[in-house]
Amino acid sequence: MIRFLRTFFYTVLIAGGLTVLGVMAFLFVVVQDLPRVPDPLSRIIETPPTEIFAATGERLMVIGGREAIPISRISKDFINAVVATEDHRFWGHHGVDKLRTLKALWITLFEPGRIQGASTITQQLAKNLFFSFERSYLRKFREMLVALQIESRYDKEDILEAYLNQIAFGPRAHGIEQAARSFFAKTASELNLAEAAMLAGLPKSPTRYNPYRHMDRAQKRQRIVLSRMVATGYITRSQAEDAFQTPLHLASSSRKSRTGSYFLDMVIRHLEDQYGPDVVHHGGLKVATTIDPHLQTLAEEAMTDGLDNLAEITGTVPAPGNEETPRPQGALVAVATQSGAVKALVGGYRYAETAYNRAIQNHRQAGSGFKPFTYYTALETLGFSPATVLVDRPLTIAVRGAADWQPRNFSRTFLGPIILKKALMQSVNTIAAQLIERSGPAAVVQTAHRCGIESSLQPVYSLALGTSGVSPLEMASAFATFATEGIRHRPFWIERIEDAQGRILEEHLVSGERVLNPEWSYQVVDMMRGVVDHGSGAAVRRLGFSLPAAGKTGTTNSYKDAWFTGFTPTLSTSVWVGFDKERPLRDRNGVGITGGRGAAPVWANFMKKAMEGEPAREFKVPEDIRLEIVDPQTGRPPDDLSRETITVALTASQTASGTVIENHSGEPLAGSGPVQPFQPPPAHGAGEIIEEDLP
């Protein structure tokens, strides 16, 4: 027996010795490819962040890097909460909590189905810095070795500071400073016990305990953290109870989803295209953008209110818990007319729900919003004036290889003889159709492209009624060309890009190019002023926007898209609303929602606040322009028979003589005589340039 005991004793001793030797040998092998630890440890947060700034200098976003702060600027409650929750023996161990590790090993080995974690804060730091999230004993061993090295080299404050500055609390919330700002709009030093406990519970699962989405879970986790603090003696039970009862004021979720997220996406995409993702995420660029945070906030509010209202009208408010119900979406872009700088951009109802940027990616038919390009083309190529009379009446245009096109008016009625200005104000489709039929679709396409529409446009007759897809950014930019007497400024959203040392990499040059005749541009502006003051866009005035403005509504077939694009002399804004999937916008009574009803209110609400305090600037009138009052039916100065008058802008060479456009057989189409049936021209194929003799 004694011999057995002795043998057993020495066997255990030798086995233990061999194990130690084996572990040491293994250690020497593993050490070879163990990652090097940066020295000093603060180097881990030295990646310079790329920062994106608004035009006002306000920082909008930080990409990469860490907002590192010294431990002295972190709330003591938060430090205690993290230590109590993650590693309560942190201040005493040397990188590994042996008792906890043995317990975890026991549970893992002998209690099937249960896995117990035992990583100390130092081990978690090592894992986050160097290792993947693969679960293996070797990875765990390597992580433990690095933790031991970190503990040997740095003091506890350094380790805790590094840990707290790199830990993830959720997307765009890396490090405690970003997290405190993001969740509570506070600095890390300002966190109270309740907030500290809430945040300290997040790293376990930032998604599962996200207080914006799952407040109940987050509060349960907060209670666990507080209990741990009580158990470890950092706070008393009553303090914990008080903290748990303290109401939490989360930063507003719109703020959390960043000001101008759609805009920022656009900026980041540009940067990545230009410099590559590595430079954007690790290069420390300083990007000055054109966005005005005040206007952006107003735009987001106007769009949210407008879309909520539309959802109400259309009966598509998602039921609680049923977020899948399709709801109306929208986009708004505001561009400075004198430079092309994008001042505000909203790409949808809520960025957090869908990042699809409808302001630039969504190419939807503009409907009648496209008519100003058709009217400008008529002034330029046909020699028409705003007082030129055409006849609104049933119309058939033959299209080669396709069925005849019979444009109809929204009102399903015909107004007879009507001057161009009045026709645009009332958005009369048959007049726009006659204009494109005479000028040719290709000329209209050319005008739209000159103004700034970059989407591919089909040179067909129906283009006059906006049947080609365009984006709100294009519309806002193209209409700005009218506002500036025909000088086109390319839209841009990045003013300047600098490297981390402030050396300039890229600057935008504000360059205008004359693309339209100033007199004809002004005439179109004057006609569009009529739309806003007395025409299809009068909702803007009813909603209280009183500054000089011009614009045009747009509604497409079956009410799938509703637009309003308008401008003052300084700001051009385009609004689109509709469903993502091609579904009509109809109210609960089945009545279709037009641009004037769906989009114009969003435009008016935004512009009213955006232009608050601005002086009433008038559009610049070219020298060659004079204003005359005419009868909208005859195009001549009013007489005793005139029931209505309208002011038109005419160039020096134009007269309000009641020019009547004749049809192809030479008969007058307008005047006091009976309305003549329209003689369709010879058949033309879609996209063909039509050349015909005009009277």
Add this chain to the structure above:
Amino acid sequence: MDSWTNPQTFNDWLKRVFTLRPVALVLLLSLAVIAELRFDWAEQIIGRYLVTTNQFRPESGAIWEKGHRTEDARQILEKIVTDKQAVQREAREAQNFTQVAQTLSRGIELIISADHFRQLYNELPPELAAELLSPYALVRIVSENEWDRAFFEPEAGGFNIYFLNKDNRVLKQLTVSGDMLARIEHGETPRADTLGNLPQFANRIYPADRFFRALEAVSEDVRRQGVPWPENLLKSPGRVARVAISDEVLSGYIEMGFEIQEAGRTRVILFQGRDWAVARIRSVLEGETFEKQITF
């Protein structure tokens, strides 16, 4: 049956088990374990050992990869900035438009100050300067007191010049053709052509000997202003066969063409002379009774 060597009593057991050696060993081991639990000496030894090997270990892992990316990004940006600065330095040190044009012909954008532009503009031969931008237009831009910099952007063989204010707003834009760029860069060079193919000279083409007789008949001042840089003609091999004078006056200059024949090849060198001087030469040419216009 028990061996006779086995202890017979409990005391014998104790005496046999607790001998000095195993007890010392157990005590020693216990001490080691307790000391480890209390003082973490094993962790400290391993940690310190790892610190000594740190600098020989690979820079691997997420944080280093991020560091490498940061370094790559830094190098990319450094190259962009260095290249830009080199070009700007080159532009700043440019003594004449030829040097600027050489940079542009490498497809590189550059910015120079307004003062530097004026200095380079003044260095250009007057007729080329006037063709680039009328001196009156330049005076107007200068007098508006907004102009800060000129940005040169290569485009389609030529280049654009943007006159910028401090806010990067374009005050004026010029487009300079590839041909003009070549003339700035290399001076006037003969082109393979004949005067008859150049429409600006139709109806005003003269035999060279008559042109030079007329040139001799005018004063030295008229000769210098009418035909500046005659050395360009001397540099070109071959003989001048015909001379033509344009009808158009451009910013105070009139273009002239000298047709040179050499070994069966015909080339044309273009000049711009001051309008009043060229007009004087032309009046002498056309006033000579024995001369008449030659139409080919």
